[in-house]
Amino acid sequence: MLVRAPGSKVLLGLEGLRAIAVPAPSGRSAPPSGWGSVPRQRHTASRTPAPPGRVPPDTGPTSFTAAKVYIMITISGRATALVSAALLAATGVSVGTTAQARPRTPTCHVAQLHLSIGQATGGAGSVFHTIRFTNISQHTCVLRGYPGVSLLNRHHHQIGAPATRNPHPVSTVFVHPHHSAFATIRTNNPSVVPTCRPTSTFIRVFPPASFQSVLIPFHLKACGVFQVNPVQSTR
Secondary structure, three states, rough: OOOEEOOOOEEEEOOOEEEOOOOOOOOOOOOOOOOOOOOOOOOOOOOOOOOOOOOOOOOOOOHHHHHHHHHHHHHHHHHHHHHHHHHHHHHOOOOOOOOOOOOOOOEOOOHHHEEEEEOEEEEOEEEEEEEEEEEOOOOOEHHHHHHEEEEEEOOOOOOOOOOOOOOOOOOOEEEOOEEEEEEEEEEEEOOOOOOOOOOEEEEEEEOOOOOEEEEEOOOOOOOEEEEEOEEEEOO
């Protein structure tokens, strides 16, 4: 796009900000020679002298440089405004401003969740229980990482060590209102590993990134390994 800068006979191109000489209208003086894209002339000793009383026009490098400086001074303020307008049209952000960051989805807290544990499923000597994290709030929240899981007796005393983390890819799960995320507890079948802990009365679960826990009434006998996977979007 070409724009005429006020007070000058120069067209300003936004692409590259080139100044292009434009012939003056009839009846008005032409711009000094050497403006625009006039090629540089070499000064040689055989230059033809000017007739007496006349001063030859200077078309050398000095005049060309002066013309460029004049153009820059005349249109610099207008060029800045045009560049700012072009950036605003292309990006929607004006010069000197910063785009607002998208709000971050908050982490799910205990008050937003209902926790439950599914019945056992088994295979290859292992027993699996699924912890369900259901969002009971009206806003989407996220869960990422491993929950903390431990077994408690009827006096709320912990039975053995908490579940260890089973190596598994970790991802951020967006839990929309009335939707759920899941984490799996794994232990061994008593017929495979006879060394077992006493059966729990409660399971204490800390949601990922939470310092508050939930006690879930549940009878679970941990034998051999006692592991938990990170939260996933599916069971």
